Amino acid sequence: xxxxxxxxxxxxxxxxxxxxxxxxxxxxxxxxxxxxxxxxxxxxxxxxxxxxxxxxxxxxxxxxxxxxxxxxxxxxxxxxxxxxxxxxxxxxxxxxxxxxxxxxxxxxxxxxxxxxxxxxxxxxxxxxxxxxxxxxxxxxxxxxxxxxxxxxxxxxxxxxxxxxxxxxxxxxxxxxxxxxxxxxxxxxxxxxxxxxxxxxxxxxxxxxxxxxxxxxxxxxxxxxxxxxxxxxxxxxxxxxxxxxxxxxxxxxxxxxxxxxxxxxxxxxxxxxxxxxxxxxxxxxxxxxxxxxxxxxxxxxxxxxxxxxxxxxxxxxxxxxxxxxxxxxxxxxxxxxxxxxxxxxxxxxxxxxxxxxxxxxxxxxxxxxxxxxx
Amino acid sequence: xxxxxxxxxxxxxxxxxxxxxxxxxxxxxxxxxxxxxxxxxxxxxxxxxxxxxxxxxxxxxxxxxxxxxxxxxxxxxxxxxxxxxxxxxxxxxxxxxxxxxxxxxxxxxxxxxxxxxxxxxxxxxxxxxxxxxxxxxxxxxxxxxxxxxxxxxxxxxxxxxxxxxxxxxxxxxxxxxxxxxxxxxxxxxxxxxxxxxxxxxxxxxxxxxxxxxxxxxxxxxxxxxxxxxxxxxxxxxxxxxxxxxxxxxxxxxxxxxxxxxxxxxxxxxxxxxxxxxxxxxxxxxxxxxxxxxxxxxxxxxxxxxxxxxxx
Numbered sequence: 001x002x003x004x005x006x007x008x009x010x011x012x013x014x015x016x017x018x019x020x021x022x023x024x025x026x027x028x029x030x031x032x033x034x035x036x037x038x039x040x041x042x043x044x045x046x047x048x049x050x051x052x053x054x055x056x057x058x059x060x061x062x063x064x065x066x067x068x069x070x071x072x073x074x075x076x077x078x079x080x081x082x083x084x085x086x087x088x089x090x091x092x093x094x095x096x097x098x099x100x101x102x103x104x105x106x107x108x109x110x111x112x113x114x115x116x117x118x119x120x121x122x123x124x125x126x127x128x129x130x131x132x133x134x135x136x137x138x139x140x141x142x143x144x145x146x147x148x149x150x151x152x153x154x155x156x157x158x159x160x161x162x163x164x165x166x167x168x169x170x171x172x173x174x175x176x177x178x179x180x181x182x183x184x185x186x187x188x189x190x191x192x193x194x195x196x197x198x199x200x201x202x203x204x205x206x207x208x209x210x211x212x213x214x215x216x217x218x219x220x221x222x223x224x225x226x227x228x229x230x231x232x233x234x235x236x237x238x239x240x241x242x243x244x245x246x247x248x249x250x251x252x253x254x255x256x257x258x259x260x261x262x263x264x265x266x267x268x269x270x271x272x273x274x275x276x277x278x279x280x281x282x283x284x285x286x287x288x289x290x291x292x293x294x295x296x297x298x299x300x301x302x303x304x305x306x307x308x309x310x311x312x313x314x315x316x317x318x319x320x321x322x323x324x325x326x327x328x329x330x331x332x333x334x335x336x337x338x339x340x341x342x343x344x345x346x347x348x349x350x351x352x353x354x355x356x357x358x359x360x361x362x363x364x365x366x367x368x369x370x371x372x373x
Numbered sequence: 374x375x376x377x378x379x380x381x382x383x384x385x386x387x388x389x390x391x392x393x394x395x396x397x398x399x400x401x402x403x404x405x406x407x408x409x410x411x412x413x414x415x416x417x418x419x420x421x422x423x424x425x426x427x428x429x430x431x432x433x434x435x436x437x438x439x440x441x442x443x444x445x446x447x448x449x450x451x452x453x454x455x456x457x458x459x460x461x462x463x464x465x466x467x468x469x470x471x472x473x474x475x476x477x478x479x480x481x482x483x484x485x486x487x488x489x490x491x492x493x494x495x496x497x498x499x500x501x502x503x504x505x506x507x508x509x510x511x512x513x514x515x516x517x518x519x520x521x522x523x524x525x526x527x528x529x530x531x532x533x534x535x536x537x538x539x540x541x542x543x544x545x546x547x548x549x550x551x552x553x554x555x556x557x558x559x560x561x562x563x564x565x566x567x568x569x570x571x572x573x574x575x576x577x578x579x580x581x582x583x584x585x586x587x588x589x590x591x592x593x594x595x596x597x598x599x600x601x602x603x604x605x606x607x608x609x610x611x612x613x614x615x616x617x618x619x620x621x622x623x624x625x626x627x628x629x630x631x632x633x634x635x636x637x638x639x640x641x642x643x644x645x646x647x648x649x650x651x652x653x654x655x656x657x658x659x660x661x662x663x664x665x666x667x668x669x670x671x672x673x674x675x676x677x678x679x680x681x682x683x684x
Contacts, residue, residue: 037481041488089468145665148614150415150468152664154607155657166650281479287472324487329480336473340465 023292023299026338027306034331038323048321055316056309064198068270070308072097072279074207075262076286077304078214079135079255081295085218086251087231092138092153093259094283095160096131100260101267102164103130105172105274108185108267119188124206124264131260132253134160139252143245149252157283165276172274181275191269203265208301210258215297217254227251259283280311281329288332291339307332380515386635387519392593393638394631395530396421396585396602400609401616401623402533403581408613409541410574411554411676412460415471417582418606419478420452424586426482429499429597430489431587438500438591442526445587446580452478453579457572464680475606483599490597502526502592524592526584538620550574554674557681567681582606604657611660618674626663633659 035045056066076093083090104127111119134156141147165180174183191201218224230237230247237244262282267274285307292306293299310332314325400417407414414420424445431444456474459465490497502524511521520531541547552560553570561567589605590597608630615629616622633656640652 037484041484091472141661141665147661147664151607151611151614152661154604155611155661158604158657159654159661162650162654166648169650170648284472284476287469288476291469324484326480326483326487329476330484331480333473333477333480336476337459337465337470340469340473341459341463 022342026335029338030331030334033334034327037327037330043323048317048323051320052313052317056313061198064195064200065312066308067204068199069311070304071204071207071265072262072282073285073289073304073307075258076283077289077300078210079258080286081290081300083251083255084295085231086227086247088251089150090153090255091150092156093286095157096134096256096259097263097279097283098160098164099134100127100131101263101274103127104264105182105185105267108189109183112186114188116188123189123268127260127264128257132257135252135256139249143248168275182273184273189268190272199270201269203269211297211301288336291336384515384518389635390628390631393634394627395527396588396605397609397612397627397630398530398624399585399588400582400606401612401627402537403578404609404613405618406574407578408618409554409674410550410571411674412571413467413678414578415468416474418602419475420449420579420582421586421602421606422478422482423452424449424583425590425601426486426597428587429590432499432591436500438502441591442587445583449579449583450576453576457575461568461571467678479600486597496596501595526588526592534620534624554676557676608660611664615663630656630659
């Protein structure tokens, strides 16, 4: 098992370097189209991108902010990526994020006078479980009733968002109840700042650990191997005696939990209290992050940082160049489109090459497996 | 007297149900074509959003709500064509491209709405649709006010149901579409151009999504607001599945989901004491419940979601 895992790790690092070309081209093309949209609005694309970069990377504070924005994107990217590896589509990270934030805030408020090394982990775990249960619900609906997780996860996004809105307007509202927000969590439940003078908090380190955990789980454990096989070919996995239903439940729970951690970081690391609509769509951005990073640990990290730059610089762009922040969505959408279309061209190349040299075919198939989901 | 009040309540409710069901129905009707041709389009939400803004912008610049609808339908058709290129010709993953279209729709409409209409200004007066009472028919007790006192787009949507049913199940074209969705290879063998049929289905699906979006902004709500579709594209997708890929079944599903929406408004207005956020959840919870309760037994077109490769 170890040698196989090692071999996988080898191909995947090599594949990662080779596949860097596609995302870079995709990003460049997407930026060009974004520039075209900005020009169409009668604004200056050059000034827009300049102020975007300035805002995201021009100062320590900017860099801190970029990593702050990248943190939830790492979690939601891992969330989508893990589900995808298991053959599932999780469009519910947004809702899982909200529920994760809610659960961590409840623990953060309810417990008082606890030492930070107990209270903080408890609040984080609560957030993970909160998001995980929402993911598990979609998994269960799929396994039990055959309900498409694509639609149930989307529907639950809205349910979770409204539920958080209800909680901060009702049961969790801070007395005397002038604003729809919860009281602040105890200091012992807050993620400490790790870069002085910025908002960068411990959640970023946890996100990096989550990336490692993602790699270890998928490529170094037998359960992870099973998940990938089920994701690749559920029928074959069934013949091999693997339990696809159990894997679906497990994967949706873990994916949901990762989505929940995105909410934990936002609430315990930045806001320190819960209010409605606290996510500007980090859950959906995770889909782009995961696709751009080909679901590989390093890829997801790099893609999250890229989108962190877009997010962190977006505000400066709006201020300095008058370009709506929402143009960032347009750029992200085109990145996804180009990556998705390019992946196909690469598959054609692989096929042509495989047809030409039958000898190399076996090696390429292994690469195809690691790349494909 | 009490009875009359109840009847009035029911009439109002059913009329509201039809109004809120209609965007779902229009988008779902388009989805029936794409799904029957073997393509899953979860990007319909984004296409609807673009239709909403295009409709308002068209009406604003051209001064006529019908021209707004035309612009929305064209915009939807162009998106449908682009979608078809990506999933049919480039054979990209349909779910991934669909997701990208949703993000694209949100980004484009949010950005351009700001540029076209400014940020903090009051919505400008635009030509929009008003309810039109159908002569004679609207005078029928109960049925009249429920069915025959709506904007023209509602009648259009209702007419589409039998038309689409006829096309799908009574014409050669419908047979071709269904064949492509069930068994593209076999369809190809008997000389049907799988690519053309799928392109056509995607374009028609996009046009109807655009129409559905313009209904939202020109008839139901009378202006464009950020992300105003609020998941209706996905609910329409669920309605197609729930309605087992038939126009009539989809109409029923749309009315069911619309009822959830209408009920939510009604309970909010009635000051029921139930927190409004919980009421807002109703359509989404209903969608999940419907999917879980019935869809296990529905059978999707066999080739749904799979790109076709000519050998």
